[in-house]
Amino acid sequence: MIGELAVREALMRWLDARTDPVVDQLFLKGFEYQGQRIAIAGQQGIMKPRSLQAAISIRTAYTEPTQTPPYADSVGADGLQRYKYRGDDPNHYDNRALRRAFQDRLPIVWFVGVARGRYEPIYPVYVIADDPANLEFTLAVDEGQRHLGTGDLSVDARAYALRLTKQRLHQPIFRRQVLLAYDGKCSICRLKHLELLDAAHILADGKPNGQPVVPNGISLCKIHHAAFDANLLGIRPDLTLHVRDDVLQETDGWMLAGGIQGVHNTSLEILPRARALRPDTERLEERYAEFLAYT
Numbered sequence: 001m002i003g004e005l006a007v008r009e010a011l012m013r014w015l016d017a018r019t020d021p022v023v024d025q026l027f028l029k030g031f032e033y034q035g036q037r038i039a040i041a042g043q044q045g046i047m048k049p050r051s052l053q054a055a056i057s058i059r060t061a062y063t064e065p066t067q068t069p070p071y072a073d074s075v076g077a078d079g080l081q082r083y084k085y086r087g088d089d090p091n092h093y094d095n096r097a098l099r100r101a102f103q104d105r106l107p108i109v110w111f112v113g114v115a116r117g118r119y120e121p122i123y124p125v126y127v128i129a130d131d132p133a134n135l136e137f138t139l140a141v142d143e144g145q146r147h148l149g150t151g152d153l154s155v156d157a158r159a160y161a162l163r164l165t166k167q168r169l170h171q172p173i174f175r176r177q178v179l180l181a182y183d184g185k186c187s188i189c190r191l192k193h194l195e196l197l198d199a200a201h202i203l204a205d206g207k208p209n210g211q212p213v214v215p216n217g218i219s220l221c222k223i224h225h226a227a228f229d230a231n232l233l234g235i236r237p238d239l240t241l242h243v244r245d246d247v248l249q250e251t252d253g254w255m256l257a258g259g260i261q262g263v264h265n266t267s268l269e270i271l272p273r274a275r276a277l278r279p280d281t282e283r284l285e286e287r288y289a290e291f292l293a294y295t
C-alpha cells in the first residue's frame with residue numbers, strides 16, 4: 001500500500017529536481033517510487049494511478065495562440081480557478097478520483113500545456129470545492145487560497161484570491177509560452193539567460209486586449225523590459241524600435257549608449273517562427289500610441 005501523501009511529496013521533489021523547466025510526453029509517462037512505476041498524467045484531464053485512491057494530477061492541453069486557453073476564462077467571481085469535470089457525469093471514474101483528492105485534502109499537480117506536447121507543472125494545487133450543479137471543481141493554486149473559502153467572499157478576499165491566481169498560474173504560463181516562442185532570448189538584444197528574461201505584456205493586464213497570450217507578449221531581458229514599460233523606448237507596429245528623443249540626447253555609460261540608444265531604429269532581432277505567435281499589430285498600434293502620447 002502506497003502512502004497517498006508520501007507519493008505526492010516524492011513527485012513534487014522529483015519535479016523540483018528537473019533541469020528542463022517544462023516537461024514533455026515522455027516525462028509524463030511516470031516516475032519511479034519505491035520500486036514501482038507511477039504514471040503521473042493521462043492522455044487527458046484527470047489522472048489517478050492504479051496504485052492510488054485519489055487523482056494525482058490534472059492536465060490541460062496546449063491551446064493554439066489564436067484561441068483563449070481554457071484556464072483563462074474559467075476563473076470564478078471569487079477569483080478562484082475552476083476545473084471542469086470529465087464529461088457530464090459527476091460519478092465518472094475520473095471525477096470521483098479528483099473528488100477523493102478534495103475529500104482527503106491531497107495535493108495534486110496541474111500540467112498545463114505551454115507548447116505542443118510540452119507542459120508547465122503547477123504544484124501543489126488543491127481541490128477546495130466540488131460543484132456538481134456546474135460540473136466543476138474549485139482549485140487553490142496557492143496555499144493562501146486554501147483557507148479563503150469559496151463563493152461569497154468579501155471584496156478584499158476576492159481581489160486577493162484573483163491576484164494569487166494570476167501570480168501562481170496565469171503569469172508563469174504566459175512567461176513560459178512567450179520564452180519558448182522566442183527561443184529563450186531577448187527580442188531586442190538576444191540575451192539568452194532565462195533568469196534575466198521576462199515576458200513583457202504589450203498591452204497591460206487589465207486592458208480589454210491585455211490578456212496573457214503570446215501575441216500580447218514579447219520576450220525581453222530585464223533592462224529592455226523595464227525600458228519598454230517606462231516608455232524609454234517604444235516598439236512601432238512595423239517592429240522597429242523608437243528610443244525617446246530626450247533619452248537619445250543623454251550622455252552616460254556604455255549601457256545607455258549600447259543597450260538603449262544603440263537600438264534606436266533597429267528591428268526586433270528575435271521573433272517567433274510561427275506567424276500567429278508574433279506580436280499582434282493592433283496591440284502594437286495601441287501600445288505605440290500610448291508611447292507617443294507619453295513622449
Ligand SMILES: [Zn+2]
Pocket residue numbers: 186187188189190191220221222223224
Ligand atoms: Zn535585451
